[in-house]
Amino acid sequence: MDSPRKLLSKSLVSARQLIRNKSFVRIVEVGPRDGLQNEPTNISTAVKVELINRLSETGLKTIEVTSFVSPKWVPQMADNTKVFQEINKKKLVSYPVLVPNLKGLEAAIKVGAKEIAVFLSASEGFSKKNINCTIDESIVTVKSVITKAQESNLKIRGYVSCIVGCPYDGYIKPASVAKVAEALLSYGCYEISLGDTIGVGTRISLEKMLDEVLIIASPDKLAIHCHDTYGQALVNVYTALEKGLTVVDSSVAGLGGCPYAKEATGNVATEDLVYMLHGLGTETGVDLNKLIEAGRFISDCLKRPPASRVNNALFSKMK
Numbered sequence: 279m280d281s282p283r284k285l286l287s288k289s290l291v292s293a294r295q296l297i298r299n300k301s302f303v304r305i306v307e308v309g310p311r312d313g314l315q316n317e318p319t320n321i322s323t324a325v326k327v328e329l330i331n332r333l334s335e336t337g338l339k340t341i342e343v344t345s346f347v348s349p350k351w352v353p354q355m356a357d358n359t360k361v362f363q364e365i366n367k368k369k370l371v372s373y374p375v376l377v378p379n380l381k382g383l384e385a386a387i388k389v390g391a392k393e394i395a396v397f398l399s400a401s402e403g404f405s406k407k408n409i410n411c412t413i414d415e416s417i418v419t420v421k422s423v424i425t426k427a428q429e430s431n432l433k434i435r436g437y438v439s440c441i442v443g444c445p446y447d448g449y450i451k452p453a454s455v456a457k458v459a460e461a462l463l464s465y466g467c468y469e470i471s472l473g474d475t476i477g478v479g480t481r482i483s484l485e486k487m488l489d490e491v492l493i494i495a496s497p498d499k500l501a502i503h504c505h506d507t508y509g510q511a512l513v514n515v516y517t518a519l520e521k522g523l524t525v526v527d528s529s530v531a532g533l534g535g536c537p538y539a540k541e542a543t544g545n546v547a548t549e550d551l552v553y554m555l556h557g558l559g560t561e562t563g564v565d566l567n568k569l570i571e572a573g574r575f576i577s578d579c580l581k582r583p584p585a586s587r588v589n590n591a592l593f594s595k596m597k
């Protein structure tokens with residue numbers, strides 16, 4: 279019988295092999311929505327549009343561009359209609375918008391959105407703070423949004439927030455995550471993005487949560503969405519890849535945070551993610567140089583350096 283050390287080394291070899299065999303990882307760029315929604319100063323529509331147009335030229339195939347939420351709750355996204363109308367839409371790129379309720383859905387349909395993202399929380403505390411209702415109430419709302427969106431033939435992506443920790447409730451049980459993810463899938467979401475909203479996850483907590491969710495969903499139905507508050511995002515993404523997931527959310531220049539999870543910093547930076555994936559021999563279809571330029575553009579507009587190690591390391595070498 280193999281010793282524990284030998285067993286561990288065998289399992290690590292097979293996990294690495296698994297990642298090497300993944301030829302393509304799809305990146306969902308969430309910078310223009312998740313990234314900018316929390317910015318305290320007003321960002322002009324022109325800047326948002328320019329950012330999205332630049333991102334569209336990088337090879338990214340999915341860019342979440344705005345949200346149709348209440349402007350009273352998230353003022354930064356109040357120009358949602360203008361942003362959606364003014365961006366150059368490339369044929370092979372999807373431009374989903376985040377929608378919390380039927381009012382948001384109606385506005386998204388009116389503007390011509392083809393894909394929406396709905397969201398639920400695995401934690402009661404965050405649900406109440408973020409959308410002013412309990413998880414059960416939000417499930418009813420989201421179900422009605424999905425039903426209506428299906429009638430309009432929209433693609434529907436789902437998010438589950440607070441997959442390992444909540445700013446109000448603390449530790450979140452993996453079973454709570456599986457429960458809401460299962461509901462979203464059963465209503466018709468084509469994919470569920472699992473969000474570590476405040477970035478507290480570690481390799482072990484991510485693994486435990488994923489093991490539970492993978493009982494109710496196959497890896498091709500799941501995406502991972504890691505904020506980098508504690509510097510664990512790339513490790514947590516890697517953990518998800520080992521578990522067989524092939525879709526990762528990220529934010530150019532590491533933009534982001536959530537207005538109702540104050541301690542959260544941005545998502546894993548898209549530049550850092552692409553660098554890691556290309557280093558693993560995994561294709562993304564993304565041009566890293568163009569991505570770095572897009573990250574510089576928005577960081578210059580925000581008057582701060584990018585929260586991307588790769589962007590900071592490579593930008594000066596590109597000149």
Ligand SMILES: CC(C)(COP(=O)([O-])OP(=O)([O-])OC[C@H]1O[C@@H](n2cnc3c(N)ncnc32)[C@H](O)[C@@H]1OP(=O)([O-])[O-])[C@@H](O)C(=O)NCCC(=O)NCCSC(=O)C[C@@](C)(O)CC(=O)[O-]
Binds near residue numbers: 348439535537
């Ligand atoms: C859900 C509500 C609307 C409930 O908010 P409420 O106050 O309970 O709802 P209400 O129905 O009483 O509406 C209040 C006002 O907002 C209006 N309203 C209502 N809905 C809309 C709409 N869709 N679009 C435009 N306006 C809307 C509505 O008409 C009314 O206007 P008034 O009559 O006072 O003039 C609110 O709480 C809300 O908009 N919350 C969104 C908060 C948010 O966007 N958070 C960030 C996104 S989630 C996230 O970032 C996590 C994620 C997805 O990235 C994954 C992760 O990281 O984990």
